[in-house]
Amino acid sequence: MSDKTVSDRSVSDRAAPESGPAASSATAPTGSPRPGGAWALLVSELTVLFRRRRTWALLLALAAVPVLIAVAVRLSSQEPTPGRGPPFLDQVTQNGLFVAVTGLIVSIPLFLPLTVGVVAGDTIAGEAGLGTLRYLLAAPAGRVWLLVVKYIGAAVFCLAATLTVVTAGVLAGLALFPVGPLTLLSGDTISLAESFLRALLIAGYVTVSLLGLSAIGLFFSTLTVVSVGAMAATIVLSVVAQVLDSLPQLDWLHPWLFSHYWLDFADLLRQPIDFTSFGANALLQGGYLLVFGALAYGRFATKDILS
Amino acid sequence: MSRTWLKWMPAVAVPAVIVAGVLAVPLQAGAAVDLPDKTPQDVLELAAGSTVDTFSGTIEQTSELGLPEIPSTGDAATAEFADALDLLTGSHTVRVYQNGPDQSRVQVQDTMTERNLIQNGADLWLYDSADNTAAHTTLPADTGDRSAPGYTPSEMADTFLAEVAPSTEVTLGENTEVAGRTAYELVLTPNTDDTLVGSVSIAVDSETGLPLRVQVEALEAAEPAISVAFTSLSFDAPPADLFVFTAPAGATVTEESLPTKDAAGHPEGETSGVTVTGSGWDAVVSVPAGADAAAMAELTASPLYSQLTDAVDGGRALSATLMSVLITDDGRVFAGSVPVERLQAAAAQE
Numbered sequence A: 001m002s003d004k005t006v007s008d009r010s011v012s013d014r015a016a017p018e019s020g021p022a023a024s025s026a027t028a029p030t031g032s033p034r035p036g037g038a039w040a041l042l043v044s045e046l047t048v049l050f051r052r053r054r055t056w057a058l059l060l061a062l063a064a065v066p067v068l069i070a071v072a073v074r075l076s077s078q079e080p081t082p083g084r085g086p087p088f089l090d091q092v093t094q095n096g097l098f099v100a101v102t103g104l105i106v107s108i109p110l111f112l113p114l115t116v117g118v119v120a121g122d123t124i125a126g127e128a129g130l131g132t133l134r135y136l137l138a139a140p141a142g143r144v145w146l147l148v149v150k151y152i153g154a155a156v157f158c159l160a161a162t163l164t165v166v167t168a169g170v171l172a173g174l175a176l177f178p179v180g181p182l183t184l185l186s187g188d189t190i191s192l193a194e195s196f197l198r199a200l201l202i203a204g205y206v207t208v209s210l211l212g213l214s215a216i217g218l219f220f221s222t223l224t225v226v227s228v229g230a231m232a233a234t235i236v237l238s239v240v241a242q243v244l245d246s247l248p249q250l251d252w253l254h255p256w257l258f259s260h261y262w263l264d265f266a267d268l269l270r271q272p273i274d275f276t277s278f279g280a281n282a283l284l285q286g287g288y289l290l291v292f293g294a295l296a297y298g299r300f301a302t303k304d305i306l307s
Numbered sequence B: 001m002s003r004t005w006l007k008w009m010p011a012v013a014v015p016a017v018i019v020a021g022v023l024a025v026p027l028q029a030g031a032a033v034d035l036p037d038k039t040p041q042d043v044l045e046l047a048a049g050s051t052v053d054t055f056s057g058t059i060e061q062t063s064e065l066g067l068p069e070i071p072s073t074g075d076a077a078t079a080e081f082a083d084a085l086d087l088l089t090g091s092h093t094v095r096v097y098q099n100g101p102d103q104s105r106v107q108v109q110d111t112m113t114e115r116n117l118i119q120n121g122a123d124l125w126l127y128d129s130a131d132n133t134a135a136h137t138t139l140p141a142d143t144g145d146r147s148a149p150g151y152t153p154s155e156m157a158d159t160f161l162a163e164v165a166p167s168t169e170v171t172l173g174e175n176t177e178v179a180g181r182t183a184y185e186l187v188l189t190p191n192t193d194d195t196l197v198g199s200v201s202i203a204v205d206s207e208t209g210l211p212l213r214v215q216v217e218a219l220e221a222a223e224p225a226i227s228v229a230f231t232s233l234s235f236d237a238p239p240a241d242l243f244v245f246t247a248p249a250g251a252t253v254t255e256e257s258l259p260t261k262d263a264a265g266h267p268e269g270e271t272s273g274v275t276v277t278g279s280g281w282d283a284v285v286s287v288p289a290g291a292d293a294a295a296m297a298e299l300t301a302s303p304l305y306s307q308l309t310d311a312v313d314g315g316r317a318l319s320a321t322l323m324s325v326l327i328t329d330d331g332r333v334f335a336g337s338v339p340v341e342r343l344q345a346a347a348a349q350e
Helices: A003-015 A021-027 A037-052 A053-075 A096-107 A111-128 A132-138 A143-176 A194-223 A228-244 A262-269 A276-303 B002-029 B042-048 B076-089 B153-164 B295-303 B303-308 B342-348
Strands: B054-063 B092-099 B103-110 B115-122 B121-126 B133-138 B168-172 B176-178 B179-189 B199-205 B212-218 B225-236 B252-257 B275-277 B284-289 B311-312 B313-319 B324-328 B332-336
Touching: A003 A228, A037 A053, A037 A143, A053 A096, A053 A111, A053 A143, A096 A111, A096 A143, A096 B176, A111 A132, A111 A143, A111 A194, A132 A143, A143 A194, A143 A276, A143 B275, A194 A228, A194 A262, A194 A276, A228 B212, A262 A276, A276 B002, B042 B153, B115 B133, B168 B295, B176 B199, B176 B212, B179 B212, B212 B332, B284 B313, B284 B342, B295 B303, B303 B313, B324 B342
Parallel strands: B133 B252
Antiparallel strands: B054 B092, B054 B225, B092 B103, B103 B115, B115 B121, B121 B133, B168 B179, B176 B179, B179 B199, B199 B212, B212 B225, B275 B284, B284 B332, B311 B313, B313 B324, B324 B332
């Protein structure tokens, strides 16, 4: 396909959106004339994402976090004392399942936002930088659906990243420490089966926590063709949000920061289980998704695609 | 051009809708609550006659005491002091479960940790997940009559009003809504200007008489200095297994005995020499020099001491929104919900 066809498409998309597949997909992404093509785009996006060596490198780095914790605690001669180090670390020797929880706590401030920032920042800018964006847009699915597909890809990566930490933590815990009924924060003890259920719930919580950041990354990614810039901006913003969240002088701002509820997943380790923070977090992340999704749409739908 | 404008529409509309929603919710909550008219006497009777002893709910505590933030890091003594102060001054979410008079569970939720107090009949457990410790004690069999002897709710209301009348004006505020329940609001306003307390308001559930919210307003602060309020409340019986507690494996368990009381009903070893000058809101508590010299020396040596207090005429003073403390140069301590000047006056008189 030549440059001319692409720019023609781009022009016709902007000038006469009432006709053509791009317009119908704008109003109803799945109702485009060739829904098969639209789903094919999603499938190919996910396939490409999980075939990339970089994605696997990121996931491996995440898996290393709980494994390192478990090995360090196992090899260390002294028992971890309560109140020192990350929360739950002292519980690890008694119940290996806490490796997963400690791994998440250690990963949440930096490693998870880092990997999510890389994937979300790369979504649009990466394609633009490689010069493949115009070919994607030439598919009859349209810009909105491409944006949705890219976001779904980033969200699936969030889930994969969180599950990687939890799974690696559980496996490392099983291998190195005794595993049994789990003691909750409230002092109650739950069965092994329920422990796994709670671990999955926590994975769900952390995944939801990262959706807002993914939307921000997607928006930054539409602003530039240099994907490193979008990645860096996303990661920096996640650090800035956490710094602001730790300043007591700004406590009016805290409930509005996307990182505010990141560490509140401990509420899922109480008895009876407390879903208040889960709900508040989901609402907040939904708000970020709507705002930055709308911004990304505004930018991407009006952008001249030159590469 | 107009197409471009149209595509940016959602980016403008979505934040606008969110802002509108955020602004509309408090407006809705502030809508007038219509309840049958009552006098303060009626509401006091309602509260005194409350028989609710089965409920579960979440209580939110916030404090704006105007104290500087104390770092919880540092040496052990400082951390312990900060911990104790945090229970009083910090913000907390507490879940409360009550099933009849004999079963209750209180959970103080902190980030990544939780403190539990569980009463099941005569068994009382305290569990702290931060250091994985549990303390158990057996409550003495309760021989006393639970109901206050000879008082009906209306008599209790009368007595309360008579007690507080000279120093306090008791009025009813606007009807309000707490945790989704309608409530009357009792407002206690001090009659004196010589106190830091602006008013104390108590929201009383219009149906059951259970107090739903207590707020203490300081004179010179916009936010309530102390607010303790239910954010959710249900009168269903909580599940029974919630009150059955066994210390988890691996926890350090200690067996504690309750402090015995001497004949006068005071716990043993209470420091004497504490005097209270005045009564009501502007009362001043004073401790003579040398009452507890060791503790005093430890306190003044602490780096926090100079951080928390300011030098004033005759000693050092700590002034918060609701309370002032004056430690004179000769070691006497004066405290009260009054301005520092009044403490200085009391110190000069003695």
